Amino acid sequence: MINIAVLASHNGSGLDTLLKACEDKILNLNIKLVITNNTNAPVLEKAKAYNIQSFLVNSKTNSHPDDTIHQILQENNCQYVILAGYMKKISIKITNDFKVINxxxxxxxxxxxxxxxxxxxxxxxxxxxxxxxxxxxxxxxxxxxxxxxxxxxxxxxxxxxxxxxxxxxxxxxxxxxxxxxxxxxxx
Incomplete structure (x- = not known):
């Protein structure tokens, strides 16, 4: 099964879509984690409700957010990164090492x-x-x-x-x- 990460800044409606597609056996994915840059993002509650590991990573929580995101993705063996309304530019380091889809x-x-x-x-x-x-x-x-x-x-x-x-x-x-x-x- 392929591990994916969902990056979202707000609601992360793409997460809902992916969860439903997995539940309906349309997609065979493991939604391994959610990363947000927004402390108040509703996607954090969704991740909690579905028992999906979540991370808050932004310039206030970390001096090198892109490096931290890259490390989290590597440590969790994520092959794909799905952007679900993620409002930050993705670093070339991440796009070179993971298949990022928007x-x-x-x-x-x-x-x-x-x-x-x-x-x-x-x-x-x-x-x-x-x-x-x-x-x-x-x-x-x-x-x-x-x-x-x-x-x-x-x-x-x-x-x-x-x-x-x-x-x-x-x-x-x-x-x-x-x-x-x-x-x-x-x-």
């Missing part, structure tokens, strides 16, 4: 890069009168949203679409795409 709420390469996350992406899509948006699951490298694309899923915007309605649709699509992309990677 979900992005747009069809890359459009609407990617620093500062393009969550509602900012959806607002840009709406403001540019796009008719198609979607989700990209990609490997993470040293540049924001430029890693190898694993899978994309698209949807058509409807008349009167708002950033809020689009965000809801994208979040639902992200769950499907994340599971499909991981299944593809694990083959």
């Amino acid at each position: 979900t992005h709420p747009a069809l890359l390469p459009k609407y990617g890069g620093e500062g393009m996350y969550g509602r900012f992406v959806h607002e840009a899509v709406i403001n540019n009168n796009e008719v198609i948006s979607g989700v990209t699951i990609h490997e993470v490298n040293e540049e924001y949203d430029e890693g190898k694309i694993i899978l994309q899923k698209e949807l058509t915007l409807i008349s009167g679409e708002t950033s809020e309605t689009l965000e809801g649709k994208i979040k639902a699509l992200e769950k499907i795409a994340l599971v499909e992309a991981l299944a593809k990677c694990l083959k």
Whole structure:
């Protein structure tokens, strides 16, 4: 069984998706640990509820957070790192030694890069009168949203679409795409 770590800054909804996929026997993974940079992240309570080891690592708790995260991943034999709304840039040391996967709420390469996350992406899509948006699951490298694309899923915007309605649709699509992309990677 493959060990994975989930990195999340807030809710970590990707953790819920992965737990459900494992429970339903769609994915054969061991969610070994959760790492967050946020003391008040709800993902910490989720990890506790599911008996998953969790770590708080940030610049206030550690003088070299990236080195500490790398060490934790190594010590726990994690092969994959899944970013579930993790709001910090991943160091090249981590991306070189582990397969790091991110979900992005747009069809890359459009609407990617620093500062393009969550509602900012959806607002840009709406403001540019796009008719198609979607989700990209990609490997993470040293540049924001430029890693190898694993899978994309698209949807058509409807008349009167708002950033809020689009965000809801994208979040639902992200769950499907994340599971499909991981299944593809694990083959």
